Amino acid sequence: MAECQGDGEGAKSPMELYEKLTAQGEQVRALKTAKATKADVDAAVQLLIKLKTDYKQMTGQDYKAGCPPSENSVAPDNGPAAGGADDEDTVDPWNVSTNNAKGVDYDKLILRFGSSKVDKELVDRIEKVSGQKPHRFLRRGIFFSHRDMHQVLDAYEKQKSFYLYTGRGPSSEAMHVGHLIPFIFTKWLQDVFDIPLVVQLTDDEKYLWKDLSLEDCHRFAVENAKDIIACGFDVNKTFIFSDLDYMGASPEFYRNVVKVQKHVTFNQVKGIFGFTDSDCIGKISFPAIQAAPSFSSSFPQIFKGRKDIQCLIPCHRPGPLLQDDP
Amino acid sequence: MAECQGDGEGAKSPMELYEKLTAQGEQVRALKTAKATKADVDAAVQLLIKLKTDYKQMTGQDYKAGCPPSENSVAPDNGPAAGGADDEDTVDPWNVSTNNAKGVDYDKLILRFGSSKVDKELVDRIEKVSGQKPHRFLRRGIFFSHRDMHQVLDAYEKQKSFYLYTGRGPSSEAMHVGHLIPFIFTKWLQDVFDIPLVVQLTDDEKYLWKDLSLEDCHRFAVENAKDIIACGFDVNKTFIFSDLDYMGASPEFYRNVVKVQKHVTFNQVKGIFGFTDSDCIGKISFPAIQAAPSFSSSFPQIFKGRKDIQCLIPCHRPGPLLQDDP
Numbered sequence: 272m273a274e275c276q277g278d279g280e281g282a283k284s285p286m287e288l289y290e291k292l293t294a295q296g297e298q299v300r301a302l303k304t305a306k307a308t309k310a311d312v313d314a315a316v317q318l319l320i321k322l323k324t325d326y327k328q329m330t331g332q333d334y335k336a337g338c339p340p341s342e343n344s345v346a347p348d349n350g351p352a353a354g355g356a357d358d359e360d361t362v363d364p365w366n367v368s369t370n371n372a373k374g375v376d377y378d379k380l381i382l383r384f385g386s387s388k389v390d391k392e393l394v395d396r397i398e399k400v401s402g403q404k405p406h407r408f409l410r411r412g413i414f415f416s417h418r419d420m421h422q423v424l425d426a427y428e429k430q431k432s433f434y435l436y437t438g439r440g441p442s443s444e445a446m447h448v449g450h451l452i453p454f455i456f457t458k459w460l461q462d463v464f465d466i467p468l469v470v471q472l473t474d475d476e477k478y479l480w481k482d483l484s485l486e487d488c489h490r491f492a493v494e495n496a497k498d499i500i501a502c503g504f505d506v507n508k509t510f511i512f513s514d515l516d517y518m519g520a521s522p523e524f525y526r527n528v529v530k531v532q533k534h535v536t537f538n539q540v541k542g543i544f545g546f547t548d549s550d551c552i553g554k555i556s557f558p559a560i561q562a563a564p565s566f567s568s569s570f571p572q573i574f575k576g577r578k579d580i581q582c583l584i585p586c587h588r589p590g591p592l593l594q595d596d597p
Numbered sequence: 598m599a600e601c602q603g604d605g606e607g608a609k610s611p612m613e614l615y616e617k618l619t620a621q622g623e624q625v626r627a628l629k630t631a632k633a634t635k636a637d638v639d640a641a642v643q644l645l646i647k648l649k650t651d652y653k654q655m656t657g658q659d660y661k662a663g664c665p666p667s668e669n670s671v672a673p674d675n676g677p678a679a680g681g682a683d684d685e686d687t688v689d690p691w692n693v694s695t696n697n698a699k700g701v702d703y704d705k706l707i708l709r710f711g712s713s714k715v716d717k718e719l720v721d722r723i724e725k726v727s728g729q730k731p732h733r734f735l736r737r738g739i740f741f742s743h744r745d746m747h748q749v750l751d752a753y754e755k756q757k758s759f760y761l762y763t764g765r766g767p768s769s770e771a772m773h774v775g776h777l778i779p780f781i782f783t784k785w786l787q788d789v790f791d792i793p794l795v796v797q798l799t800d801d802e803k804y805l806w807k808d809l810s811l812e813d814c815h816r817f818a819v820e821n822a823k824d825i826i827a828c829g830f831d832v833n834k835t836f837i838f839s840d841l842d843y844m845g846a847s848p849e850f851y852r853n854v855v856k857v858q859k860h861v862t863f864n865q866v867k868g869i870f871g872f873t874d875s876d877c878i879g880k881i882s883f884p885a886i887q888a889a890p891s892f893s894s895s896f897p898q899i900f901k902g903r904k905d906i907q908c909l910i911p912c913h914r915p916g917p918l919l920q921d922d923p
């Protein structure tokens with residue numbers, strides 16, 4: 272989905288990582304002592320596991336509480352050979368990097384993210400259901416992973432339609448060719464399934480993350496919309512909106528934002544996005560604004576108040592993934 | 598302003614408070630080490646000082662790092678005598694309580710909050726500027742404190758108008774007489790100064806804090822609006838709005854919300870409202886929604902896009918205070 276900037280949480284030295292791990296361990300204990308909700312504890316544990324994996328990768332040793340790393344702790348270099356260390360790929364909502372000369376291991380990534388592979392069976396099924404030759408991005412494995420795509424196709428075969436949701440964080444006047452990848456693929460999906468598309472331009476997000484004025488972010492949204500329109504989407508089935516405009520124009524959209532905001536804690540977004548206590552409250556609550564368009568009730572003007580229409584989210588970060596609604 | 602529920606941060610035992618203090622001390626050190634912004638450090642230090650004061654009050658001893666309180670640490674009872682311990686009054690955005698049999702010491706409160714007393718000079722000046730006998734709530738000291746009220750009167754004398762902003766958190770169908778205090782006083786202010794009034798009904802806040810449905814909160818807002826209308830405000834100069842409706846109807850309002858959200862960190866709201874990592878992200882960002890109506894640009898339909906109109910906020914929590922805009 273929309274590309275955005277994070278403070279990240281990458282520790283630079285083994286000692287720094289060791290200290291983060293110790294603090295996170297204390298955090299998990301504190302949550303359990305305070306009888307926090309299962310979701311909060313799970314989110315904290317998830318971050319703890321990630322830090323432990325990072326620590327092992329960086330130092331080559333298991334983390335042991337009370338035993339700081341020695342000064343010359345450095346991970347053994349696995350070289351470019353296949354089958355190296357388990358976590359040589361680093362993928363978070365903002366960055367993709369790898370130590371492996373062969374590039375990111377997408378199969379491992381799919382396993383870690385709990386999504387599914389876009390395999391031959393799925394590509395064949397898309398061809399059968401849509402009656403069209405699959406897009407080259409599918410045949411060539413550019414969009415390599417999905418979640419519950421079969422569920423959307425099941426419904427489609429039973430004459431139950433779905434809609435597409437994608438977006439863009441407007442941080443500059445013009446989009447480059449890399450930004451167009453998800454839009455080119457989305458255009459194909461709209462054509463073959465003949466379904467509605469909503470495109471969220473997160474000008475509010477860009478204002479919160481970058482050193483830009485609200486006016487500039489909104490102007491970039493308008494400019495970027497022109498580039499998106501140029502992809503040739505169906506004018507009768509496409510809704511492109513700026514958050515700054517649509518939030519102030521749709522009580523239904525805001526209601527869904529508030530509903531998501533009520534059911535997500537700071538602990539959860541901290542675990543997922545790496546937010547810290549020094550982040551502004553706008554960043555912390557922003558994930559709810561990006562989640563809301565995946566509910567069809569956010570667009571009563573399109574779906575006539577129906578709340579049960581499934582949503583497919585073509586996106587390319589981290590890497591091109593096909594996601595269903597949450 | 599709108600009454601709302603918080604998890605609070607009241608420790609029940611000296612040991613619990615001691616542990617909170619130790620954790621907060623570590624937090625301050627961590628922020629300084631991480632070279633956090635001055636605002637963040639200040640907010641954390643402020644909370645630390647408050648905890649130290651509470652600790653002294655509870656145990657009768659100064660907090661000393663590394664020295665947990667003994668099991669029978671109990672504060673000496675100062676009795677009902679005047680001039681007891683410095684912090685026998687506890688006032689936060691949700692609660693007002695005191696150990697002093699004579700009640701809350703409002704003079705000390707004014708000192709702690711850095712506001713000013715509504716003294717005879719101010720009451721006389723309000724009479725002179727408005728040409729009306731001051732309201733009984735002013736003469737009897739019910740509204741006992743203010744911030745920058747003279748500034749608003751200075752401007753008014755130079756024919757520069759101001760507007761009033763108050764609100765209500767709609768958590769039930771009917772309002773009781775205590776809820777009406779700020780509205781009765783606000784009605785008088787509107788009458789004598791002949792100025793616009795905006796009333797924010799925070800139905801979104803009630804949904805976030807209470808176990809209520811969005812629909813119920815919105816319905817309570819509509820019901821409460823009837824009680825507020827019954828106070829007799831000027832129909833041509835009064836705007837009563839539900840957040841759930843107005844957020845989705847005014848891009849200008851949402852823009853001000855986002856602007857506030859960008860300039861307030863989690864550390865700051867944690868210090869002021871006592872939020873924790875287990876609170877939902879909606880609560881954490883809510884203060885921005887309550888701040889936005891104090892900017893006249895949130896209401897272009899009333900102020901024709903003017904951004905420089907001062908705002909006076911009659912409110913009664915904590916205790917009746919008169920506040921200017923931030």
